[in-house]
Amino acid sequence: MGKNNLSLTDEYRRPRERMVDEQLVTRNIKDLKVLEAMRTVPRHLFVEDAFLVRAYQDSPLPIGHGQTISQPYIVALMTEALELGPQDRVLEIGLGCGYQTAILAKLAGKVYAIERIAALFEKGRANLMKIGMDNIVLKLGDGRLGWPQEAPFDAILVAAYGISVPERLREQLAPGGRLIMPVGDSQGQQLILYRRDPRGMVTSQVLVGCRFVPLVEGTG
Numbered sequence: 001m002g003k004n005n006l007s008l009t010d011e012y013r014r015p016r017e018r019m020v021d022e023q024l025v026t027r028n029i030k031d032l033k034v035l036e037a038m039r040t041v042p043r044h045l046f047v048e049d050a051f052l053v054r055a056y057q058d059s060p061l062p063i064g065h066g067q068t069i070s071q072p073y074i075v076a077l078m079t080e081a082l083e084l085g086p087q088d089r090v091l092e093i094g095l096g097c098g099y100q101t102a103i104l105a106k107l108a109g110k111v112y113a114i115e116r117i118a119a120l121f122e123k124g125r126a127n128l129m130k131i132g133m134d135n136i137v138l139k140l141g142d143g144r145l146g147w148p149q150e151a152p153f154d155a156i157l158v159a160a161y162g163i164s165v166p167e168r169l170r171e172q173l174a175p176g177g178r179l180i181m182p183v184g185d186s187q188g189q190q191l192i193l194y195r196r197d198p199r200g201m202v203t204s205q206v207l208v209g210c211r212f213v214p215l216v217e218g219t220g
Ligand code: SAH
Pocket: 063, 067, 068, 069, 070, 093, 094, 095, 096, 097, 098, 099, 100, 114, 115, 116, 117, 120, 141, 142, 143, 144, 159, 160, 213, 214, 215, 216, 217, 218
């Protein structure tokens, strides 16, 4: 199976194109590479069978264990904000079903993704095997600690909220690096984009209000 293992008879191609046109372009996602990745990666292969017909709808969906696959727009927004280049090394916290990981891997050089729930780790891995991308490395563990052996990263995406960016993740961001994370509490969060300038200082920018699942300590 090739890198873009999409059969010619992909019955979800049209819903996927509609998703891009109606949910992303209309909301001002402009990066052509992001739009192309969202047009290409078969989101339906990442959702539970029970939600197959809703794979391309404008909302998050349950993936089991109380977790969710993010709404397509949020995946696109976070990816676009990271301004990925083909050489970039990206750290993702919260592999889940693996969909966001696949989108990142279309745009970056290499993606390192961490998941804390063993069953989801296996599911995410199995889903990513289906599309056969070779620039993804996965780890089961507590993503709040980052991946020190592979640091620093050009970009870090955290797919779960916390009251602030974990110190270890901040430290593992390269000079010039970007980090995106939902910051807040169970009442609501804001998606914040942080940038580390070449002198090591960090600036931040609020993108939108959002709702994520929490970043949880330890593994389980
Ligand atoms: N982006 C994924 C998952 C989003 S849900 C998708 O779209 O499918 C957030 C994920 O973060 C869940 O799978 C949850 O188990 C995971 N998570 C929460 N805290 C974590 C931690 N400390 N380390 C690693 N993963 C964590």
